[in-house]
Amino acid sequence: MDFFTLIQVLDATVRLAIPLLLACLAGLFSERAGIFDIGLEGKMLAAAFFSAAIASMTGSVWIGLLAGIGASLFLSGIHGLASITFRGNQLISGVAINFLAAGMTVLIAQSWFSQGGRTPSLTGAARFNPINFPGALTTTNEVKAASPLMQVYSELLSGHSLLVYVALLLVPLSWWALYRTRFGLRLRAVGENPAAVDTAGVSVVGLRYAAVAICGILCGIAGAYLSTALQAGFVKDMSAGRGFIALAALIFAKWRPWHALYATFLFGLFQALELRPDVIESVIGIKIQSQFLGALPYIMTVVILAGFVGKAIPPRAGGEPYVKER
Amino acid sequence: MDVMPKWAEVILVPLISLLLAAILSGLVILAIGEDPIAAVKLMVKGALGSTYGWGYTLYYATNFMFTGLAVSVAFHARLFNIGGEGQAMMGGLGVALACLFIPWPHWTLALLGAIVLAGAFGAIWAAIPAYLQAKRGSHIVITTIMFNFIAAAVLNYMLVNVLRPQGSMDPATARFPEVVHLPTLHDILGMVGISFSKAAPANVSLLVAMIACILVWLLIWRTKLGYEIRAYGHSESAAKYAGISPVKITMIAMIISGGLAGMMAINNVMGEAERLVLNATEGAGFIGIAVALMGRSHPLGVFVAAILFGFLYQGGAELALWTSIPRELIVVIQALVILFTGALDNMVRMPLERIFLALRKGNV
Numbered sequence: 126m127d128f129f130t131l132i133q134v135l136d137a138t139v140r141l142a143i144p145l146l147l148a149c150l151a152g153l154f155s156e157r158a159g160i161f162d163i164g165l166e167g168k169m170l171a172a173a174f175f176s177a178a179i180a181s182m183t184g185s186v187w188i189g190l191l192a193g194i195g196a197s198l199f200l201s202g203i204h205g206l207a208s209i210t211f212r213g214n215q216l217i218s219g220v221a222i223n224f225l226a227a228g229m230t231v232l233i234a235q236s237w238f239s240q241g242g243r244t245p246s247l248t249g250a251a252r253f254n255p256i257n258f259p260g261a262l263t264t265t266n267e268v269k270a271a272s273p274l275m276q277v278y279s280e281l282l283s284g285h286s287l288l289v290y291v292a293l294l295l296v297p298l299s300w301w302a303l304y305r306t307r308f309g310l311r312l313r314a315v316g317e318n319p320a321a322v323d324t325a326g327v328s329v330v331g332l333r334y335a336a337v338a339i340c341g342i343l344c345g346i347a348g349a350y351l352s353t354a355l356q357a358g359f360v361k362d363m364s365a366g367r368g369f370i371a372l373a374a375l376i377f378a379k380w381r382p383w384h385a386l387y388a389t390f391l392f393g394l395f396q397a398l399e400l401r402p403d404v405i406e407s408v409i410g411i412k413i414q415s416q417f418l419g420a421l422p423y424i425m426t427v428v429i430l431a432g433f434v435g436k437a438i439p440p441r442a443g444g445e446p447y448v449k450e451r
Numbered sequence: 452m453d454v455m456p457k458w459a460e461v462i463l464v465p466l467i468s469l470l471l472a473a474i475l476s477g478l479v480i481l482a483i484g485e486d487p488i489a490a491v492k493l494m495v496k497g498a499l500g501s502t503y504g505w506g507y508t509l510y511y512a513t514n515f516m517f518t519g520l521a522v523s524v525a526f527h528a529r530l531f532n533i534g535g536e537g538q539a540m541m542g543g544l545g546v547a548l549a550c551l552f553i554p555w556p557h558w559t560l561a562l563l564g565a566i567v568l569a570g571a572f573g574a575i576w577a578a579i580p581a582y583l584q585a586k587r588g589s590h591i592v593i594t595t596i597m598f599n600f601i602a603a604a605v606l607n608y609m610l611v612n613v614l615r616p617q618g619s620m621d622p623a624t625a626r627f628p629e630v631v632h633l634p635t636l637h638d639i640l641g642m643v644g645i646s647f648s649k650a651a652p653a654n655v656s657l658l659v660a661m662i663a664c665i666l667v668w669l670l671i672w673r674t675k676l677g678y679e680i681r682a683y684g685h686s687e688s689a690a691k692y693a694g695i696s697p698v699k700i701t702m703i704a705m706i707i708s709g710g711l712a713g714m715m716a717i718n719n720v721m722g723e724a725e726r727l728v729l730n731a732t733e734g735a736g737f738i739g740i741a742v743a744l745m746g747r748s749h750p751l752g753v754f755v756a757a758i759l760f761g762f763l764y765q766g767g768a769e770l771a772l773w774t775s776i777p778r779e780l781i782v783v784i785q786a787l788v789i790l791f792t793g794a795l796d797n798m799v800r801m802p803l804e805r806i807f808l809a810l811r812k813g814n815v
Contacts (some may be wrong), residue, residue: 163596207794211801216531216592218794220740221786228782229479235777236483242777369596376593414612420604423597430589439590 129269132280134397134404139285140355142393143292144169144347148371149378149385150299151343157303157380158336159316159442160208163219164200165344166368167226172197172348174230177244177359178237180251186353189251193352194345200226201341209333212446223368231361242361244352253354256290258283286354288346295343299382312336316440319447329447344368373426376437392422454804465745465752465792467799472787479783485776493773494766504765506636506651510723511735512761513653516660517715518739519757520667521573521708523748527671528704529684534580534595535712536736537602538573542713543720544609545572547727550627551614561631565717566659573713574706576602581705585698591705599736610729623728633722656718660757663711664750670707671750680704712736734782741785744793760785 148165155162172193180189200222207218231242238244261283262268268279303309315322315332323329351367352359374392378384398405399418406412429437455463477487498504518535525532532538545568555561580594610622619625633654640647671677683690683700691697715735720727742760746752767781791799 163592203790206798207790211795211797213794213797214531215794216533217740217744217789220533220737221790221794224737224782224786224789228779228784228786231777231779232479232483232783235775235779239775242779366600369600372593373597414608416604416608416611420601423600423604427583427589427594427597427601430593431583431587432589 128273129276129280130404132276134394134401136281136284137397137400138390138393139281139289140393141396142390143289144350144355144367145371145374145389145392146386147292147295147343147347147350148368149374149389150295150382151340151347152372152375153299153378153380153382153385154303154312154336154343155340156375156443157316157440158312158333159319159440159445159447160204160333160337160340161215161219161444162204162337162340163216163372164204164222164226164368165340165371166364166366167219167223168197168200168341168344169348169351169368170223170230170362170364171200171226172345173352173363174234174244174348174359176345176349177247177352178234180353181245181247181358184249184251186247186251186253189353190346190349193349194342197345197348198338198341201337201344205334205337208446209330209337212448215444215446227362230359234359234361244359247353247357251353252357253286253288253350255284255286286350288350288354291346292350293386296382296386299385303382308335313440316442319442323447323449329449333447347371370422373422376426376439377429379437380440395419395421455807459803459807461747464796464799464803465747467803468791468796469745469788471799472784472791475787476780476784480776480780483776485774490770490774490776493770494762497769497773498762498765501648502646503648503651504769506648506653507765507768508758508761509636509653509657510651510718510761511764512757513657513660513718513722514715514735515738515742515757515760516664516754517718518712518736519742519746519753520663520739520750521710521712521736522739522743523746523750523753524667524671524680524711525704525708526743526748527677527684528680528700529687530581530584530701530704530708531592532577532595532705532708532712533592533740534577534598534602534709534736535739536732536734537595537599538576538709538712539715539732539736540599540602540606541576542569542573542716543727543731544606545569545713546716546720547614547624547627550631550721551624555628555631558631558633562633562655562659562717562721565631565721566714569713569716570710571713573716574710576713577705577709578702581702581709584705585701591701607729610727614727621728624726626726627721631721632725633717635722652723654718654722656722659714659717661754663714664754667711668750676703712739738785741788741792745788 148169152162152165175196176189176193179192180186204218204222207213208215234242234244257263261279262271268276303313311322311327311332315329319329351363370392374385374388377388395418399415402415480487480490498508521535522532546565549565549568553564576598580591580598583589583594584591614624615622616625636653637647637649639655679695680700683695687697719731724731738760742753742756746756763781763784767778770776771778
C-alpha cells in the first residue's frame with residue numbers, strides 16, 4: 126500500500142465519521158441530561174429526507190438544512206413529550222420515533238416526488254459542496270504526484286464540505302459547554318441527580334427539554350450532511366444504522382465529547398475499510414470478511430459495555446423519569 | 452387500591468390509544484392525498500375478503516404471535532428485548548441447518564426438530580445479552596440492539612460464504628427437501644372438507660403459535676417460575692428479599708423470550724420460503740414490540756394484536772398493489788401504535804384516572 130492510498134482511506138474515514146460524530150454528540154447532550162435516546166437513527170433519517178426534499182424544491186441547501194433541523198426537532202419534541210412530560214418509557218419512545226421516521230420519509234417522498242421513496246438528485250447550490258483550501262490540488266492525478274505533505278493538505282484536510290469543519294468545531298464547543306459553563310454543569314447534574322438540581326431551584330423539566338432540543342439540532346445537521354453533503358439526495362433508509370453506531374460510539378466514549386471524536390473516527394475507519402477490502406489484505410496479508418468489519422463496532426460496544434476493557438458507566442439518572450416530591 | 456377499575460385498565464386505555472393511532476394514521480393518508488375510508492375498505496377486502504387474504508393475514512399473524520410473546524415474556528420481568536429481530540434471524544439459521552443436514556423421515560419429526568433448533572439458536576442469541584446484563588451490568592437494550600446487527604452480519608456471512616449452493620449468485624440456502632415441507636392451511640382444512648386458498652402461505656405453524664400462547668399463559672400465571680418472573684418485574688428489591696435470584700430470572704426470562712422469537716423461523720423459513728434468504732424476518736421482530744405493547748403483554752392480547760397486525764400487513768400489501776400508497780404506511784401505523792400504547796401511555800391514562808377519581812368521589 127502506498128502513502129496515497131492511506132490518505133485516501135483516511136479521507137473516507139473523515140467523510141464517514143462526521144455523521145457518526147454529530148449523532149454521537151447529539152446523544153451525548155441528551156443522555157448526559159438523563160434522557161436515553163435510541164431514536165438518533167430516526168431523527169437523522171427524517172432530517173436527511175427533509176433537507177434533501179426542501180433543498181431540491183428551493184434550490185438552497187441552507188433552507189434545506191433548516192428544514193432538516195426542524196424535522197429532527199419535531200421528533201425530539203415527541204420524545205420530550207413522551208419521556209419528560211408524560212414520564213413514559215424513553216426506550217419505547219425512541220423505538221417509535223425510529224419507525225415513524227422510517228415510514229414517514231418514504232410515504233412523503235412518494236407523495237411529493239413519486240420516485241420510489243427518493244428525492245431528485247441535488248446539484249449546485251442545493252448541496253453542500255467541497256471547500257478547497259487555497260493552493261490545494263483538486264484532481265486525483267495531481268495529488269498523487271505531489272509531495273506527502275501536499276497530499277495530506279489537499280486530500281485529507283482540504284476538499285470537505287462546510288459541515289465537516291462545523292462538526293469538528295462542535296467537539297471543543299461541546300466540551301466547553303458541558304464542562305465550563307453553568308448550563309453544562311446543571312445539565313450534567315440533571316442526569317446524575319435531578320432531585321439535587323430541583324432543590325437548587327433549577328427546572329429539571331426545562332433543562333431536559335433543552336438537552337433534547339440540542340440533540341434534535343445536532344441530529345438534524347447529521348441528517349442534512351448525509352443527504353446534501355455525503356450524498357446528493359435522499360434514498361430510503363439512508364441512515365443505515367448510523368444512529369445505532371453513534372450510540373455505540375457514545376458508550377465507547379463513555380459519554381465524553383473528545384472521546385466521542387476518537388470513537389466515531391475509529392468506527393468511521395472501520396466503515397472506510399469495509400469499502401476497501403484490498404487495503405486490509407495488502408496491509409496484514411490476511412483476507413478479513415467484510416461482514417466482520419461491518420459488525421466490529423457492535424462487537425466492540427458489547428465488549429466495552431460488559432466491562433472487559435474498562436467500565437462504561439452511564440449517567441446515573443439515565444432513563445428514569447423525574448417525579449417531583451416522590 | 453387502584454384508581455381505575457380493571458376493565459378500564461385492560462380495555463379502555465388500549466382502546467383509546469389505538470383510536471388515537473388510527474385517527475393519526477387516517478390523517479397521514481389524507482395528507483398524502485388519498486382517501487382513508489377507501490383505503491380501509493380496500494385493506495379489509497384484501498386481507499379478510501377471501502381465503503387467500505386470510506391465508507396471508509394468518510401467516511403474518513403467526514410471525515407476530517411468536518415475536519409478540521417473546522417481547523411479552525421479557526416485559527413481565529421488566530426486561531426490554533429489542534433483539535427479537537436478531538433472535539429470529541438466528542432461529543432461521545437453526546431451521547435451515549435442521550432442514551438441510553438432517554435426513555428427516557417425516558415432516559412432523561422435522562417440525563419438532565426445527566422447533567428445538569430454532570428455539571435453541573434464538574435462546575442462545577438472547578442468553579448472551581441476558582448474561583451480560585445479569586452478571587456484568589451492561590444494559591440489555593443496547594446489547595440486544597447490537598446483537599441484531601451482529602446477527603445480520605453472521606447471517607450474511609453464512610449465506611454468502613457457507614450455505615450458498617455452488618453456482619448460485621443468490622445469497623440464500625438451497626431449497627429444503629420435499630419431505631420437510633409443512634402442510635398449509637389448505638392441506639389441513641382440506642382434510643375436514645373446508646376449501647382454503649392453495650396459494651396462501653399460512654401453515655401448521657399457526658397451530659404451534661397458538662399452543663405457544665397457551666403455554667406462555669400457563670407459564671406466567673400458573674407456575675412458580677411465572678410468579679417469580681412477574682414478582683421480579685414488579686419490584687426487583689422485593690423479589691430479592693423473597694429469595695428470588697435476579698440472575699436466574701433475567702437469564703430464564705430472556706432465554707424463553709429468545710427461544711420464542713427464534714421459533715418464528717418455523718413459519719417464515721420452513722413454512723413459507725422453504726429456504727433461508729437474507730431478509731427472512733422482514734422486521735417481524737420489531738413488530739413484536741408493538742404487538743406486545745398493544746396486547747398488554749397478555750397472551751390473549753398478543754394473539755388478538757398479532758392478528759390485527761397480520762391484517763395491517765396483508766392489507767398494506769394490497770394497498771401498495773392497487774393504490775399509490777407505499778407499504779411503508781404499515782411502518783407508520785406500527786410506530787403510532789408503539790408511541791401511543793407504549794411511550795405516551797400516561798397521556799391517555801392520566802386524564803382517565805382523574806375522571807374515575809372524580810366519579811368515585813361523587814359516589815361517596
